[in-house]
Amino acid sequence: MKTYLDCYPCFLRQALTAVRFTGADEAQQRAAIDRVLALLRQIEPTATPPEIGDRVHRIVRQVVDGDDPYRQAKAASTREALALYPRLRALVAEADDPLDVAVRLSIAGNIIDFGPDHTYELWETVERVLAQPFAVDDRAAFRAALDEAEWVLYLGDNAGETVFDRLLIETLELPVTYAVKGGPTLNDATREDAEAAGLDRVAEVIDNGADAPGTVLARCAPAFQRLYDQASMIVAKGQANYETLSEEGERVFFLLQTKCPLIARDVGVEEGSIVLKQG
Amino acid sequence: MKTYLDCYPCFLRQALTAVRFTGADEAQQRAAIDRVLALLRQIEPTATPPEIGDRVHRIVRQVVDGDDPYRQAKAASTREALALYPRLRALVAEADDPLDVAVRLSIAGNIIDFGPDHTYELWETVERVLAQPFAVDDRAAFRAALDEAEWVLYLGDNAGETVFDRLLIETLELPVTYAVKGGPTLNDATREDAEAAGLDRVAEVIDNGADAPGTVLARCAPAFQRLYDQASMIVAKGQANYETLSEEGERVFFLLQTKCPLIARDVGVEEGSIVLKQG
Numbered sequence: 001m002k003t004y005l006d007c008y009p010c011f012l013r014q015a016l017t018a019v020r021f022t023g024a025d026e027a028q029q030r031a032a033i034d035r036v037l038a039l040l041r042q043i044e045p046t047a048t049p050p051e052i053g054d055r056v057h058r059i060v061r062q063v064v065d066g067d068d069p070y071r072q073a074k075a076a077s078t079r080e081a082l083a084l085y086p087r088l089r090a091l092v093a094e095a096d097d098p099l100d101v102a103v104r105l106s107i108a109g110n111i112i113d114f115g116p117d118h119t120y121e122l123w124e125t126v127e128r129v130l131a132q133p134f135a136v137d138d139r140a141a142f143r144a145a146l147d148e149a150e151w152v153l154y155l156g157d158n159a160g161e162t163v164f165d166r167l168l169i170e171t172l173e174l175p176v177t178y179a180v181k182g183g184p185t186l187n188d189a190t191r192e193d194a195e196a197a198g199l200d201r202v203a204e205v206i207d208n209g210a211d212a213p214g215t216v217l218a219r220c221a222p223a224f225q226r227l228y229d230q231a232s233m234i235v236a237k238g239q240a241n242y243e244t245l246s247e248e249g250e251r252v253f254f255l256l257q258t259k260c261p262l263i264a265r266d267v268g269v270e271e272g273s274i275v276l277k278q279g
Numbered sequence: 280m281k282t283y284l285d286c287y288p289c290f291l292r293q294a295l296t297a298v299r300f301t302g303a304d305e306a307q308q309r310a311a312i313d314r315v316l317a318l319l320r321q322i323e324p325t326a327t328p329p330e331i332g333d334r335v336h337r338i339v340r341q342v343v344d345g346d347d348p349y350r351q352a353k354a355a356s357t358r359e360a361l362a363l364y365p366r367l368r369a370l371v372a373e374a375d376d377p378l379d380v381a382v383r384l385s386i387a388g389n390i391i392d393f394g395p396d397h398t399y400e401l402w403e404t405v406e407r408v409l410a411q412p413f414a415v416d417d418r419a420a421f422r423a424a425l426d427e428a429e430w431v432l433y434l435g436d437n438a439g440e441t442v443f444d445r446l447l448i449e450t451l452e453l454p455v456t457y458a459v460k461g462g463p464t465l466n467d468a469t470r471e472d473a474e475a476a477g478l479d480r481v482a483e484v485i486d487n488g489a490d491a492p493g494t495v496l497a498r499c500a501p502a503f504q505r506l507y508d509q510a511s512m513i514v515a516k517g518q519a520n521y522e523t524l525s526e527e528g529e530r531v532f533f534l535l536q537t538k539c540p541l542i543a544r545d546v547g548v549e550e551g552s553i554v555l556k557q558g
Binding site: 005006008009010012013016029030033034037038040041 | 284285287288289291292295308309312313316317319320
């Protein structure tokens with residue numbers, strides 16, 4: 001997905017939210033904003049929002065001189081989600097259609113996001129998403145692809161959301177390779193976060209070699225790129241994976257909530273929708 | 280009021296909204312954003328938000344090569360408000376406390392604003408503001424000042440809101456000088472807009488000589504500055520007048536709705552409040 005002019009104020013707002021989140025002082029906040037203003041004047045027209053977001057959050061990390069300012073927040077998100085895990089697993093176990101419930105829960109977990117906005121109520125979101133009609137509903141194609149696939153490449157998104165992904169992976173009757181980020185970016189899950197969510201017990205956890213949001217293929221490690229090329233079915237979680245992979249064709253299935261008006265418009269749905277979309 | 284870092288994303292968003300409002304093409308929109316990004320890197324730490332807003336909207340006017348891109352929108356706002364005028368006048372006439380109702384209506388009219396957000400429903404706002412408790416309530420001091428004053432300097436805000444100001448002025452038993460902007464800026468009322476609202480029938484209409492939002496005294500004409508210095512009572516409408524005059528002392532009475540979280544915080548109230556505040 002291309003970067004719209006509407007994204008520019010949002011990058012600035014995200015930078016401010018992120019740098020404050022780290023406890024930065026006023027001078028550090030000003031330094032971050034000034035560098036993001038300079039960055040925004042130099043954006044290549046073809047850059048996707050996560051490619052720019054990557055550079056924005058890199059500036060924030062540099063300004064506060066921290067390797068992972070979201071480490072504690074990510075651990076807290078994972079703990080919060082793990083506390084719900086028994087209830088969530090019971091929902092799947094008792095469902096008439098466990099796969100449907102597990103898909104919905106995985107999408108519900110996508111509410112955990114420190115990018116556009118980080119206020120949410122997790123259990124309320126679960127209840128909403130369980131009842132909410134899909135705005136894009138490629139569930140039949142998703143089931144058909146699962147029947148054909150020998151394994152699934154599952155592209156994770158945020159820490160905490162990982163726990164919801166684990167439930168879906170436990171419901172799939174296929175080997176899953178779960179890809180996390182190669183380094184910290186915003187609250188995206190790294191190997192440490194995936195393991196804290198117990199994903200290593202249900203999937204092979206790999207990292208994509210990149211510390212950018214979404215999946216910026218050109219930035220990923222060669223080993224990940226080869227795996228990506230080989231996969232016949234890819235589950236891509238969250239907005240940033242949609243923004244970076246929306247042109248990648250029908251083997252990719254996007255599971256997300258639309259939390260940004262521009263992404264919602266690009267998908268062709270309302271903000272606040274739940275989406276299972278084949279690429 | 281000082282400019283916060285939170286204002287930066289908002290300026291960028293306002294620039295984009297404004298330049299699109301004028302019908303600008305993509306290249307013009309990009310040019311405006313690029314110039315605003317450059318401007319934001321050069322802000323003096325002491326500049327108030329309206330001083331920066333002035334330069335933002337000047338960039339927009341230059342990019343679209345228009346003298347007053349909001350002329351038609353302002354005329355439409357005035358027509359919409361004039362259509363309500365008979366009902367509004369009846370509300371005042373039938374009131375137990377006409378001054379109180381007229382003050383509330385003047386504040387209700389402050390919802391007309393193309394700056395932070397330009398979606399509103401005028402009559403709904405009237406009904407809300409008639410019933411809403413004041414978050415800052417200096418009405419007693421306001422009445423006392425009216426009893427003492429020989430005349431009132433009334434600093435207008437937006438076109439359309441002018442009609443609501445007219446009702447308040449008709450209720451005051453004092454000569455009023457109504458100051459408008461010296462040139463177009465956003466949807467702020469100029470002499471043309473004030474006259475369209477019929478303000479010249481109830482007040483002496485003057486312009487402040489500046490084409491900036493609010494009242495940037497250093498930018499105003501000497502004649503206006505003299506009048507401002509002489510006034511013993513000043514009614515200042517809207518957020519931008521608060522932002523530029525909040526340190527001007529107790530002869531200034533601010534009548535506004537808080538539509539911006541930063542201004543609300545500066546006033547010490549919630550967003551969406553109605554305020555009659557003595558400076």
